[in-house]
Amino acid sequence: METIELKINGRKRTLHCLPNATLVEVLRDQLHLTGTHIGCDTTQCGACTIHVDGDAVKACTVLAVRSDGSEITTIEGLAENEASHPMQKAFKACHGLQCGFCTPGMIMSAVDLVNKGCAVDPAAIREGLSGNICRCTGYQNIVAAVLQGASEMQEQSS
Amino acid sequence: MYQFNFHKADNLSTAVELFNAFDEPMYIAGGHTLIPTMKQRLSAPSDVIDLAKIPDLDAITLAGDTLQIGAMATHAKVAASSLVQGHCSALATLAEGIGDRQVRHRGTIGGSLANNDPAADYPAAVLGLGAQIVTDRRTITADTFFKAMFETTLEPDEIIQTIHFPQVDQAVYLKFPNPASRYAMVGVMLTRTAGEARIAITGAAASVFRAAAFEEALTADFSLPAIDAVTLPAETLNADMHASAEYRAHLCKVLIKRGVNALSS
Incomplete structure (x- = not known):
């Protein structure tokens, strides 16, 4: 067993895990943060996307033990004071989800895109979300949601 | 994924010592090839040695005319680096086109080179530039580094520290990505230095290679007519469910032509 210390959604946690545990397994099984989904488990679908030290990564392809000392944000950490994050609101308003399985990963990728100033137009958003797969194929509304979420995030920060 | 022991190295010599102390050791850089391979149980190291805590192994610096990129620099870091963009924008473009955003945040240049995937982008950059x-022990030129599919001239315990890119006059990277995987069906790095053309092709064969006949023709005359009659033999190229060898040979020439156009305008 390895011991790791992480800051997850603003809270410090000390965890014990085996070296072969992936970060998504630890988040879901130990911390019960089940908003981060496991889709393909092969680094393709992006359903497990979270932020590690400010970057969107696929948590199925990160060993938990390597995240010692990191700051992690999951979909559960986006809302502030129980008010949905602007990107979450935009996905709801634009019907940017159908079955919803890919949505946490989509939203975490979308927030990363906006934070890095890359959600400038629909083409950039499509390129930026190429690591997230929606098997309902509802991409039109997802792109519309990210555009709306991006402008709301910018308004909020200005 | 099978169980393994995990070790963090805080410098290169400790990493090598650890490596030589175990039966089936493996270094881990970004882990974006190793972890999927371990999940499929195609790789089952007894001990995994983490290189992420070695200081400065991801630094990007300019020493005179040479761009030095640390092996642990992620694709995202290379793509966003103003030093890289200023020295060789084709290299930044290549890094920006690897995988997807999430992969680029973790995958590293050193990991990609040591792995030498036949369809990876960085081998074309290193060979073409x-x-x-x-x-940790020597300097290897790009022309002798890549040996065969997933094989390099690195010793089992040898660790890439930095990659040194000399200044070239012109460079362009053109990639025909597989639409699903974003790996290169064919990727062409075309460069010119003092009139000499150099072309490295990835994705088309078992390992990255130089297109000697095209290089010769373009060094003599850097124009489209100069390569009109030049062809790439399809016999040694990859054929799979995505593309036949003949199609890959055709793509190589199309991308070389686009590269000549791009550098001529």
């Missing part, structure tokens, strides 16, 4: 690979 005539880079040198500096390891």
